[in-house]
Amino acid sequence: MPNKTEEYLALACKTADSFSRQWEHWAEFLITAARLYKYSYPDQLMIYAQRPDSTACAEYDVWNNKMNRYVRRGSKGIALLDESGGYPRLHYVFDVSDTAPRRNALYPDLWEMEQTAENRMQQLMKELLERNPAPDKEKKQMAWVQHMNSLKAQAEEMILTELIYS
Numbered sequence: 001m002p003n004k005t006e007e008y009l010a011l012a013c014k015t016a017d018s019f020s021r022q023w024e025h026w027a028e029f030l031i032t033a034a035r036l037y038k039y040s041y042p043d044q045l046m047i048y049a050q051r052p053d054s055t056a057c058a059e060y061d062v063w064n065n066k067m068n069r070y071v072r073r074g075s076k077g078i079a080l081l082d083e084s085g086g087y088p089r090l091h092y093v094f095d096v097s098d099t100a101p102r103r104n105a106l107y108p109d110l111w112e113m114e115q116t117a118e119n120r121m122q123q124l125m126k127e128l129l130e131r132n133p134a135p136d137k138e139k140k141q142m143a144w145v146q147h148m149n150s151l152k153a154q155a156e157e158m159i160l161t162e163l164i165y166s
Helices: 004-021 023-035 041-050 060-066 115-131 141-165
Strands: 069-071 078-082 089-095 099-101
Touching: 004 023, 004 041, 004 078, 004 089, 023 041, 023 115, 023 141, 041 078, 060 069, 060 089, 115 141
Parallel strands: none
Antiparallel strands: 069 099, 078 089
């Protein structure tokens, strides 16, 4: 029977594998990763696998001591793998939605896209992918990633032009 660490590692592998099956999963992951840009890719993957709607994550002590917010009772932490000690172990972070403010609480700057921008992003990615098909992911993984990142950058620029700069 696998232990918790092995279960979460398997969850991360399954989630990463889903990116190759549907580009929509990759696009959704990129939206989550953009909000959690200070985390490493493996941590972003773990957060996305457990709570794709996360907007700002931090450890328990950061919420309590630095942000002057408390983690609500019953909130479930997001498990992250820590391999700094030579073997994998779990540590947990909590999303801002799991917290509540105290007096003089700080509010994290959240990188959120409005629903219209998210819908437009999905629509643009689909259109761009139809016009510029991606290479076979299984045969040319790096070319696929570069292509998808390029399409994402194009779509983001179009959204900024349409919704923000105009």
